[in-house]
Every structure is written in structure tokens, then in C-alpha cells.
Amino acid sequence: MSQTEAQERSPAAHDTGPVLEAEGLVKLFGRVVGLRGVDVRLFPGEVLAVIGDNGAGKSTLIKCLSGAMTPDRGTIRVDGREVRFGSTQEARAAGIETVYQTLAVAPALDIASNLFLAREIRRPGFLGSALRMLDKKAMRDQAEQHIKDLGISTLQNINQSVETLSGGQRQVVAVARTGAFGSKVAILDEPTAALGVRETGQVLRLVQDLREKGLGVILISHNMPNVFEVADRIHVQRLGGRAAVISPQTHSMQDAVAIMTGAAEVPDDEQSLR
Amino acid sequence: MSEQTAPASAEELVPSRHSPAQRVQHLLHRNPALSPLIVLVVAVLVFGVVSENFLRPQSLSLLVQQMAVVGALAVGQTVIVLTAGIDLSIGMAMVLSSLVMVKLNFDHGVPGPLALLIGIAAGILTGVVNGVLVTRINLPPFIVTLGTFSIFTAVALLYAAGQTTALPDDSFLLWTGETIRIGSVGITWGVLLMLVLYAGVGFALRNTAWGRHLYATGDDRDAAELAxxxxxxxxxxxxVVAGVTVGVAAWILCGRVGGADPNAGLNYNLMSITAVVIGGTSLFGGRGLVIGSLLGALIVQVFNSGLALAGVDPNYQVLATGILVILAVAVDQWIRRVKA
Known part of the structure; x- marks a missing residue:
């Protein structure tokens, strides 16, 4: 997507209000402050990158948003409605899908089964209700359609078991899962950390496809070139707080690193970006 | 993560680039029950040539009756091994369950069908005990079932006071030992019951979400949880499913031995694991089929009966079983190293 497109699209997308909004998130671990009142706003159809040094509170923030942790203070709203997640399942039910650094795929199962893992479709009628039979054909067809919708060309045979795929293809499967089932937010934790250049390209393309589909994407990454390639806005975490939200158009990678490490300070003025 | 160097696109995965050995590896990888099937067919043919009595209908139907108890237990063992667990107590659990059935019926005059249900409930209870210890206290299945193996053994011996109980021939609990004739082939109700067990659990593993979840959990528990x-x-x-098969196997055991014997269970633990492993189910979990365990149990029995009919020293039967187990695990290791 070109820059002009991004600028044209952004205001329209933002008219709808944030799909995910967190205010004043605080998380304490005993006497250690994990998060000290962090705000996050994510709009539909945008990629928000979250960067920060080790210990800046990235993981804690993501865990609070994905339901893996409950913040001690602060509110989280999805589509303007306040939510409180007790588990990742509850977050998922609210439309927030997370891909963890450790791949959440079942290697021995095929691609279609993995896409539908933990939300299988049952056959209609007696076979489904009494015998609990799965509708394998429907799952295959829908998986195929979904893969096609996302424009994924690297996965050819939907019946292939995931363990026969390369690392990049597996990650594509894991990320594609987040875009299915009418989810609104995809949280991707270091999705390209273990991948080669070409495979990284495949995953980043998929991230952009998810944005095209209107999802809000939160991308956690250490890789600055990747972040600057796909992010619309960049949330910089530092010492448990939000140091700034910057835009790749107005700031350079050097600026981002400087804010991250505390070498430079910018006013945390999220509004000025929009 | 060892697949990092694998080709990045599917075009590069065309099988023509594979050596014959790799193709065999792929074939066995896709069809876990194929290798035990080949072994079984070859073994039957070889023993059929070696001894003329082996392929007689009477020999074959006796062979199947002899493996029915192990075969039934192997269903439950397979389900547990698929979760990357192991059940060392399953044979003693079965003996305990059969003692409950028989003693309730014989000593206390409880009607056969009711005694059967209570005995099956006792089998399910043994499964619940193992399952709760594994899932709630987070102990490794190996340790849990090693412990419950001793506990079930002691309870069985104490309950039966070390005594064998024989049932009268017309007892309902011995129904599984009765023969139905199909032409010249006789088959017991116990064998049919075992096959029903395979059909039911095989169906559930293949066609229900529960089955998918069981495979995914055994494959990579963390990933399954995150999913x-x-x-x-x-x-x-x-x-719990293993507990149900324990109960059914106990009923089949009653029919085989004509009652209940607290000392009968020792070998069944390891025999059920042997059948599962020879049947191609991976001890690392997530890979395998119940039908493989049926083939595995058959293979062991074919070797035992075949060697016996060929007049070989019975100790060679044990030797053959040992070699089969090691070969089966070696083949499994090789298959698991399949490259994309």
C-alpha cells in the first residue's frame, strides 16, 4: 500500500472510532511495576506496531490486551464497549485473536484442521448433534476460500499436514487463523522473529492483507525495517509506560530507537498524528 | 523449528526430487497403520507356509479369541498414548473391575447385568483416579500409573483375599466367552465386543472435535492450549475413555477365564503397550490410529501362535515380541524425522 493511499484511507477508517482502546492500564508484579498507566488505541484497518526495549512492558501490555493477564487498573474497550477478559478464550470471543511467538499450530493436523482448531464445524442434523460428526468438507471449503480471500499463494494443498510446511508457511497458517471467524483485532507477537528474508516478506504481505480486510493489527517486533515497512503508527513502550506514538512518515528509524532508549524525548501527543 | 532450511514454496516440494527411501518414509508418515499391516500380512503368509495348521479356521478363530482381551485394553492404551501419556496400570485396573463384577454377582448375589454395570463403573473410576492425578496435580502419567498399578494390585489382592472366583457356566458375565458360528468359523461375543470398541473409539477419534483435540493436545500441548x-x-x-475400555475388557476377561483371578493382570499392562507400539502409534503422542493397535495385538498373537504351531521353544515367542517392539519404535523414530 502506498503512502497516499494510507493518508486517504486513514481518516475514513478513523471515523468509525477505535476497535480496541485501553486506558490507564496498570500491572504490578509485587513491587515491580510492569505497566504504569498505558493507553492504547487501535483503529480498524490499521497496523499499530509496538516497539520497546526488553523490559519496557511490551509483553505485559500484549498479555493484558489478549486476555492472558488481567490488568490491576485501567479499562479496555472493544468497539466502545468495556470488556474484562479472564482468559484468552474470552478475548477471542470478543474478536481479539493472538498469534504467539511460540506457534500455536498442531503439527500433525492439516492446514484446514488447524484453521478450525477449537472451533470445528459439526454436520447438520442427527449426524452432528447425536454423533458429533465433523463437517470436514465444509471446513475444507471455508479454509480454502479464506486462504484465497487473503491472497495467500504459498499454501497450495489445504490437506497438507502443517509439519511438512516450512517455518514461514507455518507462520502464515498461524496468522491466517487470526483473520478468520469474523475477528476484529489481530495481535501478532514477533511473527517474523525466526524467519528468513523471503518468508518474512510472505508474513508481512499477509499482515497487510489483514489490514485490507479491515482488521486492526497490533504487531510486536524488534525488527525496525519490518516495522517501518508495514506500520501505520508506532507505539513506543519505555520503562512500563508509553513514550510516544509516532508515524513512519514523520519519524525515522533512528528517531524510533532514540525514543525507545530514552536518548530523545517527544511529547506523547497521539492526536497530532491523525 | 528444525525445518528452517526447508524450501519456502510448495513448488519445490514436488515428490520427484525425493529418493525412494524418502518416498517410503512419506507413505508411512501419511498412513501410520500401513507398516503394522504389512508386518501382519507377511507374518501370516510365512507362518501359513511353515505350518499347515496355522491357516485353518479353528486356529485362526482361537488366535483371535486369545488376543481379544489385550486388543480391548489396547484401545484405551492407544487413546492415552496419543496424548503423549502412558498407562502402566491398565491391566490391574481391568482385573480389579472384573473382580468387582464377579464377586458382586457370585458372593453377593447381585444380578449379572447390574454387577456388570457396577464393574464397568469401577473401571471408569480407575481411569478418573489416573486422570485427576495427571491433570489436577500435574504429575507425569508414567509416575501416576506406576503408583496406581501397585495400588490397584494391592486392592485387588486384598479384595479377593488372593482367591480366584469361578462362575457357574450359565452366568451372564460369561456371555463374552460364548461362541457364535459363522459357517465353519467360530467367534466369541467377546471378540465382537472388542471390535465394537475399536469401531466406536476409531469413529470418535476420526470424526469428532474431541478426536482432533486429543491429537492436537498430544502433539503439542502448549500450542493446543494457546489455540x-x-x-x-x-x-x-x-x-475416562480408557476406564470404559478397562470395564469392557474386564467383561471379556471374565468370559476368557470363566471368572476372576486377582493374579491375572500382571502381563496385560505391558502387552497392551506392546500392541499399541507395534501398531505404529507414537509414544511421543499425536500420531497413530486405534486400528493400528488392533493390528499390533494381532501381530503379537500371530507370532506366538505361529511359533508355537511350528514347534519352537515358547521362550522364542517372548524374544520375537521384544524384537518387534524395538523395531516398531525405531521405525517410528525414522518416520517422525520426515522432511518437508
């Missing part, structure tokens, strides 16, 4: 599967519940259910 939204409640893995504790899945694990517990595996032990």
Missing part, C-alpha cells in the same frame, strides 16, 4: 483447546479436560477425558 483455545481446554487441554486438561481433553486429557481427563482420555483417561
Amino acid at each position: 483455545g483447546i481446554r487441554t486438561k479436560r481433553v486429557l481427563l477425558s482420555a483417561y
